[in-house]
Amino acid sequence: MKKLSQLEIGKKAIIKEFTDLEMSVKLMEMGCLPGEEIRVERVAPLGDPIAVNVSGYMLSLRKQEASTIILQ
Amino acid sequence: MKAEIRVALVGNPNTGKSTLFNLLTGLNQKIGNFPGVTVDKKTGYCNLPDNRRAQIIDLPGTYSLYPKSRDESIVFSVLADRDSELNPDLIVVILDASNLKRNLLLYTQVADLKIPVIVALNMMDVANKEGITIDVNGLSKKLGVPVMPISARRNEGIDELKKQISYANQFALQQDTIDIKALAPQLIDSIGEEMQVDNPYYALQLAHQHETLKFLSPDESSRIEELELQHSFHSQKAQATETIARYNYINDLLYDTVTKKATAHEENTSNRIDKVLTHRVFGFVIFFAILLFMFQAIFSWSEYPMALIEQLFIWAQEGVHKLLPAGPLTDLLADGVIAGLSGVLVFIPQIAILFAFISILEDTGYMARVTFMMDKIMRKVGLNGKSVVPLIGGFACAVPSIMSTRTIENWKDRMITIMVTPLITCSARLPVYTLLIALVVPNRNVWWVFNLQGLALTAMYLLSLVSAIVVAWVMKHILKARERGYFIMELPVYRMPRWNNVLLTMFDRAKTFVLEAGKVIIAVSVILWVLASYGPGDRFNQIEKKYNQPQYGQKMKPSEIEHAIASEKLESSYAGYLGHAIEPAIRPLGFDWKIGIALVTSFAAREVFVGTMATIYSVDGNADEIQTVKEKMGNARNANTGQPAFTLAVALSLMMFYAFAMQCASTVAVVYRETKDWRWPFVQFVYMTVLAYLASFITYQLLK
Numbered sequence: 001m002k003k004l005s006q007l008e009i010g011k012k013a014i015i016k017e018f019t020d021l022e023m024s025v026k027l028m029e030m031g032c033l034p035g036e037e038i039r040v041e042r043v044a045p046l047g048d049p050i051a052v053n054v055s056g057y058m059l060s061l062r063k064q065e066a067s068t069i070i071l072q
Numbered sequence: 073m074k075a076e077i078r079v080a081l082v083g084n085p086n087t088g089k090s091t092l093f094n095l096l097t098g099l100n101q102k103i104g105n106f107p108g109v110t111v112d113k114k115t116g117y118c119n120l121p122d123n124r125r126a127q128i129i130d131l132p133g134t135y136s137l138y139p140k141s142r143d144e145s146i147v148f149s150v151l152a153d154r155d156s157e158l159n160p161d162l163i164v165v166i167l168d169a170s171n172l173k174r175n176l177l178l179y180t181q182v183a184d185l186k187i188p189v190i191v192a193l194n195m196m197d198v199a200n201k202e203g204i205t206i207d208v209n210g211l212s213k214k215l216g217v218p219v220m221p222i223s224a225r226r227n228e229g230i231d232e233l234k235k236q237i238s239y240a241n242q243f244a245l246q247q248d249t250i251d252i253k254a255l256a257p258q259l260i261d262s263i264g265e266e267m268q269v270d271n272p273y274y275a276l277q278l279a280h281q282h283e284t285l286k287f288l289s290p291d292e293s294s295r296i297e298e299l300e301l302q303h304s305f306h307s308q309k310a311q312a313t314e315t316i317a318r319y320n321y322i323n324d325l326l327y328d329t330v331t332k333k334a335t336a337h338e339e340n341t342s343n344r345i346d347k348v349l350t351h352r353v354f355g356f357v358i359f360f361a362i363l364l365f366m367f368q369a370i371f372s373w374s375e376y377p378m379a380l381i382e383q384l385f386i387w388a389q390e391g392v393h394k395l396l397p398a399g400p401l402t403d404l405l406a407d408g409v410i411a412g413l414s415g416v417l418v419f420i421p422q423i424a425i426l427f428a429f430i431s432i433l434e435d436t437g438y439m440a441r442v443t444f445m446m447d448k449i450m451r452k453v454g455l456n457g458k459s460v461v462p463l464i465g466g467f468a469c470a471v472p473s474i475m476s477t478r479t480i481e482n483w484k485d486r487m488i489t490i491m492v493t494p495l496i497t498c499s500a501r502l503p504v505y506t507l508l509i510a511l512v513v514p515n516r517n518v519w520w521v522f523n524l525q526g527l528a529l530t531a532m533y534l535l536s537l538v539s540a541i542v543v544a545w546v547m548k549h550i551l552k553a554r555e556r557g558y559f560i561m562e563l564p565v566y567r568m569p570r571w572n573n574v575l576l577t578m579f580d581r582a583k584t585f586v587l588e589a590g591k592v593i594i595a596v597s598v599i600l601w602v603l604a605s606y607g608p609g610d611r612f613n614q615i616e617k618k619y620n621q622p623q624y625g626q627k628m629k630p631s632e633i634e635h636a637i638a639s640e641k642l643e644s645s646y647a648g649y650l651g652h653a654i655e656p657a658i659r660p661l662g663f664d665w666k667i668g669i670a671l672v673t674s675f676a677a678r679e680v681f682v683g684t685m686a687t688i689y690s691v692d693g694n695a696d697e698i699q700t701v702k703e704k705m706g707n708a709r710n711a712n713t714g715q716p717a718f719t720l721a722v723a724l725s726l727m728m729f730y731a732f733a734m735q736c737a738s739t740v741a742v743v744y745r746e747t748k749d750w751r752w753p754f755v756q757f758v759y760m761t762v763l764a765y766l767a768s769f770i771t772y773q774l775l776k
Contacts (some may be wrong), residue, residue: 060561
């Protein structure tokens with residue numbers, strides 16, 4: 001079970017599901033949906049948050065939020 | 073002005089919505105507040121091709137009708153409150169063509185409210201560049217509404233959009249999007265019956281949002297709550313199901329209307345810029361270089377216009393004295409109102425320049441990167457990456473900065489940001505610091521390049537940052553979180569700033585500052601003037617009589633007598649009594665009663681200090697005021713000790729007091745407006761005053 005927070009920079013994967021209902025509502029509104037391809041673009045200079053490319057745009061989120069996203 | 077049709081602009085952040093608003097309304101717009109909440113309400117008027125007038129309402133940018141922040145909660149309540157004077161006849165949903173999928177989520181929600189809708193498809197050029205082709209007619213057919221391609225930035229397609237607005241039908245033509253009733257079948261029917269609404273999505277939204285909707289009565293809200301319990305409605309689960317259903321619909325929609333050239337993942341410009349601007353090392357270096365440049369600019373560029381404004385008011389003051397007959401009313405007008413007004417207006421250049429910079433940084437997308445870089449540090453001390461914007465703004469003025477905390481979704485983060493922002497050295501402290509530093513710090517260089525006075529000023533700025541961080545860290549441990557903190561934010565692509573928007577922001581913010589802070593400062597100037605010009609009993613007459621005696625006329629020049637009269641009058645005025653009354657409390661800080669008066673009056677606004685000092689040390693003529701005040705203060709003696717009144721210890725102690733004390737009535741007022749609870753400004757006032765007293769006390773006792 002791989003989480004988004006474990007994905008390396010430059011790697012892409014497909015979102016499978018979420019571990020947290022409250023966060024999933026917010027993430028899905030921002031285009032992070034099950035089945036969607038997601039790619040880690042960069043990490044902030046201090047190691048957190050991260051920036052990902054999803055649904056055709058750049059989204060930043062903390063590693064804590066990223067750890068609620070399970071990848072295929 | 074009456075409008076025949078009311079149009080609301082709805083869209084995601086960073087879609088060019090405010091640019092479109094500016095294009096439609098020109099300068100014909102005004103900013104107010106939505107009833108009951110302090111979210112900027114931008115409305116304006118637009119002439120349609122058929123000679124009708126449309127009122128345009130710019131609603132805050134949002135990703136969904138389910139609000140995350142105070143700004144966003146306005147959107148649904150304006151669209152839903154059918155009795156509101158802002159309830160639109162037509163909604164223009166603005167979509168970013170290069171990012172249609174996510175943008176369409178909001179469209180499908182809005183469309184389901186069944187208010188007539190037009191789609192404005194912005195940034196077609198960007199989409200084309202990225203290899204995206206959109207079948208506009210096909211999309212329009214599938215949605216059932218007109219889709220107008222525009223480029224707000226290049227002012228293209230706006231006339232066609234206006235034409236489309238004038239054609240707008242009063243019936244909603246859009247196709248249904250998803251099966252809403254399936255989300256909560258019985259509940260939607262029951263709420264529909266109970267509240268007399270026939271739109272199922274409207275009923276569902278009432279179920280989700282009834283607790284925060286201002287237009288529902290408490291009774292209605294509790295009935296909805298009961299129905300929810302009865303049908304075991306789970307708001308988050310329903311939202312998750314709804315969002316997935318909507319994206320399924322959107323995927324079907326885009327399947328045969330949008331094609332994207334399958335290109336290998338290629339570096340776009342934004343990505344390349346990001347590599348530098350959010351670089352591990354250069355990222356921070358560039359950020360601090362930009363800040364440094366900004367402050368340099370704020371101070372050096374504003375020098376000339378500020379001097380001009382001051383000069384203008386000195387002329388006005390002299391003019392009033394010359395033209396009007398001498399008397400208390402003329403004095404009040406010239407020395408109370410005009411002097412007070414000048415104290416406000418003189419800050420306009422600094423505020424305007426600061427907001428020009430902030431709006432450029434926001435417009436280009438750089439501010440989002442600063443937020444991205446700073447989030448981890450800020451979180452450690454109980455703040456949020458988004459707190460960076462108000463904290464930087466705090467260097468100019470806490471009032472608009474506290475208003476800008478509305479974008480912080482998390483309640484606790486927002487409160488802490490509000491509580492520490494007034495600690496940041498604002499432009500009103502600057503005249504106080506420059507005066508006191510010039511008085512006690514020698515003007516010479518250390519290590520050839522660093523000017524000692526400049527270093528002292530820099531130290532005061534750093535102190536304010538450090539104190540804000542420490543206080544935030546303490547509050548992080550005191551305040552209880554209401555909800556989980558999170559940080560999910562779009563990083564918009566870099567763009568050139570839109571200079572029209574920058575100018576408009578400058579103008580708006582300066583106007584808000586003048587109106588908000590101006591009222592208070594003028595009121596205080598007038599009160600101060602009255603307190604300093606009148607005293608209890610017959611003392612004033614006696615002073616006049618005393619100095620009319622011939623022995624004074626022989627020993628002193630007339631101007632000296634005038635000074636002596638003025639300063640004795642001040643001591644026996646109401647303000648003088650006030651100063652004497654608090655003297656025991658401030659003596660341990662090294663202050664005498666004269667400084668006491670300045671402290672008390674400064675609680676209205678810090679910049680009153682210089683003016684009060686000028687009044688107290690009875691300066692004649694206003695030309696080159698600060699210089700004269702400085703000389704007078706340098707010569708002043710402490711009435712109790714006979715020592716110079718402003719030693720290094722006293723001046724530094726005074727600076728400490730100004731660094732920490734909450735001496736700004738406008739900030740107190742705006743904190744109340746933003747928190748809707750008097751306890752917040754009260755706590756803030758108390759903790760800052762206590763800190764100020766302690767810092768002053770320690771400084772004076774160590775240095776005296």
